[in-house]
Amino acid sequence: xxxxxxxxxxxxxxxxxxxxxxxxxxxxxxxxxxxxxxxxxxxxxxxxxxxxxxxxxxxxxxxxxxxxxxxxxxxxxxxxxxxxxxxxxxxxxxxxxxxxxxxxxxxxxxxxxxxxxxxxxxxxxxxxxxxxxxxxxxxxxxxxxxxxxxxxxxxxxxxxxxxxxxxxxxxxxxxxxxxxxxxxxxxxxxxxxxxxxxxxxxxxxxxxxxxxxxxxxxxxxxxxxxxxxxxxxxxxxxxxxxxxxxxxxxxxxxxxxxxxxxxxxxxxxxxxxxxxxxxxxxxxxxxxxxxxxxxxxxxxxxxxxxxxxxxxxxxxxxxxxxxxxxxxxxxxxxxxxxxxxxxxxxxxxxxxxxxxxxxxxxxxxxxxxxxxxxxxxxx
Numbered sequence: 001x002x003x004x005x006x007x008x009x010x011x012x013x014x015x016x017x018x019x020x021x022x023x024x025x026x027x028x029x030x031x032x033x034x035x036x037x038x039x040x041x042x043x044x045x046x047x048x049x050x051x052x053x054x055x056x057x058x059x060x061x062x063x064x065x066x067x068x069x070x071x072x073x074x075x076x077x078x079x080x081x082x083x084x085x086x087x088x089x090x091x092x093x094x095x096x097x098x099x100x101x102x103x104x105x106x107x108x109x110x111x112x113x114x115x116x117x118x119x120x121x122x123x124x125x126x127x128x129x130x131x132x133x134x135x136x137x138x139x140x141x142x143x144x145x146x147x148x149x150x151x152x153x154x155x156x157x158x159x160x161x162x163x164x165x166x167x168x169x170x171x172x173x174x175x176x177x178x179x180x181x182x183x184x185x186x187x188x189x190x191x192x193x194x195x196x197x198x199x200x201x202x203x204x205x206x207x208x209x210x211x212x213x214x215x216x217x218x219x220x221x222x223x224x225x226x227x228x229x230x231x232x233x234x235x236x237x238x239x240x241x242x243x244x245x246x247x248x249x250x251x252x253x254x255x256x257x258x259x260x261x262x263x264x265x266x267x268x269x270x271x272x273x274x275x276x277x278x279x280x281x282x283x284x285x286x287x288x289x290x291x292x293x294x295x296x297x298x299x300x301x302x303x304x305x306x307x308x309x310x311x312x313x314x315x316x317x318x319x320x321x322x323x324x325x326x327x328x329x330x331x332x333x334x335x336x337x338x339x340x341x342x343x344x345x346x347x348x349x350x351x352x353x354x355x356x357x358x359x360x361x362x363x364x365x366x367x368x369x370x371x372x373x374x375x376x377x378x379x
Contacts, residue, residue: 341375
């Protein structure tokens with residue numbers, strides 16, 4: 001629902017461990033307000049320790065639930081480890097928060113079918129994550145034999161209605177980094193869907209028109225995809241313009257402009273197979289700005305603003321709510337949220353950094369002015 005209201009004088013607060021106040025830019029006396037069902041984030045990295053304490057409040061402010069990635073050190077490979085991590089997240093949440101972390105297991109060659117049963121019975125674990133070994137951050141313990149050693153686990157996942165979340169890139173050094181998603185679709189994902197047609201699969205953080213075409217070719221309700229804010233507004237030029245830009249480096253890496261346009265067309269079309277997954281991945285600044293910088297973009301504070309910008313530019317604001325708030329829970333078989341969140345057409349300046357105990361985190365669009373400001377949550 002879109003309305004126009006008089007602009008209030010109060011500022012809206014941002015959180016990173018403690019309450020922060022964003023800079024607002026002068027605007028006219030009237031503003032547009034967008035009210036949508038509170039979104040969920042279906043792909044999120046919260047890390048642990050001090051970093052968890054620093055970033056969890058941003059997600060808790062903007063999202064009702066989030067699928068939390070298991071690629072910690074050591075990885076979350078058992079239901080017991082997932083339950084312990086779940087408790088750590090709950091303890092780190094701001095007082096009074098209703099944010100619900102939805103946990104995942106890290107799939108390895110030695111994962112047993114019994115762990116899938118225990119995970120389903122836990123009531124807090126909702127998916128299993130496939131990292132091809134060596135594909136991204138902390139993926140060294142990932143899968144090397146999906147169709148052999150992991151086949152019994154995949155069969156049990158079908159029985160337990162447990163989705164497989166896929167980092168869709170091959171790790172063969174002979175394959176160009178910009179082609180790794182396409183090759184993964186052809187050599188792994190398409191054979192996987194053909195061999196296990198009843199397995200629910202989410203292709204995470206898709207980046208190419210090839211992925212869009214593949215997902216659209218699959219039956220609705222069996223294969224879906226998450227799409228990040230960075231892959232909707234940035235292309236691979238963004239890594240190099242004005243010098244090397246380490247805070248625009250993520251995996252899967254940003255692609256050509258034609259692929260970005262294909263992603264925008266897919267998410268703004270209203271297709272139920274695409275939904276919000278930020279892949280927000282915080283790293284301490286010095287771990288990004290170094291000789292071997294980490295992959296990952298921290299976007300939780302700005303994700304809703306950027307998604308709204310994309311849908312507005314495409315003339316599809318009426319389809320934003322389905323993408324952010326309906327398609328994800330419908331695919332996972334979970335109820336939609338009942339609370340609402342407001343976004344106002346109020347320019348605001350993104351903080352240049354967020355400080356925490358171990359250093360600072362540089363957010364996506366640091367120091368830039370964004371046009372849509374997430375406001376208060378109402379029931």
